[in-house]
Every structure is written in structure tokens, then in C-alpha cells.
Amino acid sequence: MTVRVELPQHLRTLAQVGREVQLDIPAPVTLRSVLDALEAAYPVLRGTIRDHVTQQRRAFLRFFACQEDLSHESPETPLPDAVVSGKEPLLIIGAIAGG
């Protein structure tokens, strides 16, 4: 499956990629398998989205897809079909306060 992942600006610069990257990921497609594939393709992103040791999501980053907040889902939860099919991207977003 080709999964689309949209990165926040600073991580695009760091990985030297555009707004969106595409990753080939075998089923089942989960948050963990997408992030594993992302970090394998762009090693400089290791530690920037998940903690190096605990693999916990960094506190100021959130995961969204299909208008749903997936930030607090288990890493093993299958992603929505629209993400798996490449119709919708998985969004990795830096939390930003308004004002």
C-alpha cells in the first residue's frame, strides 16, 4: 500500500522533502508501521516525532487523518481505509497555540 504522510514545516526542511511523502507499507497499516517506515526512509527524523527510547509521541505533535484525531490511539490501531488506500494523508502536525 502507498500511504501519504504530510509533515510539519520544520520536519520537511530537516528531511529535505516536500509537504508530503509517500511510503510503501505492507498491511496491516498502523501508526507504528507508518512511523517505522517514515523513520527508515528518513533517518534524520528518528527522535523528532517519537522519543528515541520510549517510542512515545512527542508531546507537542499530533496525528490526524480523515478529520479524526488519532494522537491518543494505540500505535497498533489500524489506520482508516482512506489512509491505507492513499486517498487521504496521515497528517503529522505541530501543536500551535492561537493568539
Next chain:
Amino acid sequence: MSKVRVLVGTRKGAFILTSDGKREKWDVTGPHFAGWEMYHLKGSPADPNRIYASQTSGWFGQVIQRSNDGGKTWESPGGGMPDPAAGGWPPKPSNKFVYDTSAETGKPLTTHQWYDGTQHPWEFKRVWHLEPSLTDPDTVYAGVEDAAIFRSTDGGSSWHELPGLRGHGTGPKWQPGAGGMCLHTIILDPSNPKRMFIAISAAGAFRTDDGGKTWKPINQGLHSQYIPDPKAEIGHCVHHMAMNGKRPNVLFMQKHWDIMRSDDAGDSWKEVSGNVPTDFGFVIDVHAHEPDTIYVVPIKSDSEHFVPEGKLRVYRSRTGGNEWEPLTNGLPQKDCYVNVLRDAMAVDSLDKCGIYFGTTGGQVYASADAGDSWAPIVRDLPAVYSVEVQTIS
């Protein structure tokens, strides 16, 4: 002709300022890593084209950057193309700073004292200071928050803690300063490759004489009225230390309060604050050729953290302390309310020693005559965190 390269870390990126030996006209490049906090950049004394940089963010964590061409291009070492033999993973996680708790080499993580006096677990936050080896471009030390020292021997591709420091046994008494519990100063002794000095806010200064295996607190003579025992072995808020490599047993220290001097490699200290107008400051540095000429920038505290009386003054002592003269020529003497942070002063090693410092107002000032006169190289950078200088022949 010699050239000078000034490496500037700011709150929103890094800048590189270059000039010839006259130090009159400057070229400015940057921002490098725009938008990221650049706590520190420093070049290798063994290979001036090798520069290390600490890039950090509250959102995205710690990234180590390395340049092999004097800052024109950068890479995150060890973060290149995936290695098929390693299952697609890079063989060396260059941005990974993990405290060593292994049974073979490490120390238990323990806890340190939190602001409220309770114990708090050690948590890695960022790299404050990078100190390249004096002889090997691929060896570099990192001082981190929460306080510990790491070493890389492969050009920043992988990092390993020297756990003897954190495991010294006094860790539960270490506490964060206002900026966090940071190891911010690393000084390598050019006459003794086994000897290093480090400083932590707020634990104090330590020395190793065996290449980092074991460490000794070197705080005798420090007096800090804000801790229960003002003369305690541990708990002093050391802001920065400096040494002239030609006289490595003499150290100078800007403490939270007081300017201090040691003539025995830190075994004992005496106060040399003399006539400086405040008892607080962050930076301290030593003239490249005159080991008794030292520089500080007095700051008003405890709460203001800007220069006193709206005047930006560097104070110079030519007597190794106690007697200080204000240096004001070319510096703003009214309505100035900036700070100069602990790693934001450096000296070059040209015949006429150049002095450089950066402010939280975004100015980087240079003096090509040992402080007699000053001029801004740049005026409007983001808040300056660090300034280092390379003298390139």
C-alpha cells in the same frame, strides 16, 4: 592572511560571520536551520572546516548537525541513506542521547532535586554545549540538560554518556537553575588529555583527571547565600568558566553571584569580583595572549537580567581579577536593556586579540583591539544564545 569565522547560535537559527584579519568588513550567512533554537556551534581545533551544531526544538527534540566545509553545507551525521544490512535502519542514530544505565558501564539513573525540593527523574532535554577535541576532529563532547556529559568518537554519528559524572553520588543534590539543569561548560586541558573541567547549573564545577571515568567536585571557596549551606560541596549555580590554555591550572568563573579565580585547577577558589558594578553575570573569557586579562559583562539580577543603568559595558581586568575597568567605546550607554548569555562571548587568537559577544537583543559586537573599542557586526539577529570564534590561518 588570517581569517576569522564567528559562529552564532540564536533562538531562531544559526549565523556565520566572516572577516579577514582586519575584522572591519564582515560577510554574514544564514539563517542556517531557520526557526530552530541553536544552542551552540563550535569548530574543531584540529580541522577548522569541521563544525558541530546543536539544533533543538520543544516540538521536535534534539538534532546534531555537522559541517565539513566550514558551515557552507550541513548534514545530520549518521542520518544518511538507510543501511539495507541493518534492516533499513541507519547504523548510527546521531541524535540519540540516552543516559547509560547498563550494568556493565553505566550508573543508575537516580533522581535530582527539583525546584520545590522534591526528587525528580533525570530527563534528557537538549544539548547546551558542544566541545570538539583539541586533536581529533571526530571526537566531540556534549553537555546536556538534564546535566550529563556525552562523547562521540565518530564525528557525532553516535553518542555515549560518560556516566561517572552523573553517578558521582551527589546527583540527588543537583538542582535546576532558572534555565534548567544544564551542563553548559566543558573545558579541555591542552596540557593533559586526561583532564577536563565541566560546570552545571546548579550543581557546581567538576574535574576529571582520568579522561572522564571519575569526577571530583571542585567548589571549595564558592559561597552561595541562596542554598542552605552557603559553602556546600554541591549546589552552586556556576554560570560559566574560562581558561587560557597557556596556563591551564588557572581558571576563572562567573558564578550566579561573584567572579571567582582558581590557581590550582579548581581545588580552591577565591573571589575576584572587585569593583564590578553588580555581583551577577553570565559570560567570562580570557585574552588569548595575556592570561591575566579577563572579560565579563555585569548583569543586574536577581529578577531583571539586563545590564545595569541601561549601559552595555564589558568589564576588563588586566590583573587577573579584583581591579576592573569598564569598556564602553562603541557600546550603547543609554536605554540598553539586553542580556549576554553564558556561552555568548569568545576571543580570537590573532596578534591583537579580538573579543566578541552577542546579546539577547540580537546584536553581535566585536572588538579588534582587546576591548578598547567596539562595533556591531550585526544588529538585528534573533536573541543570541552562543558565540564562538575560529581563527583560520
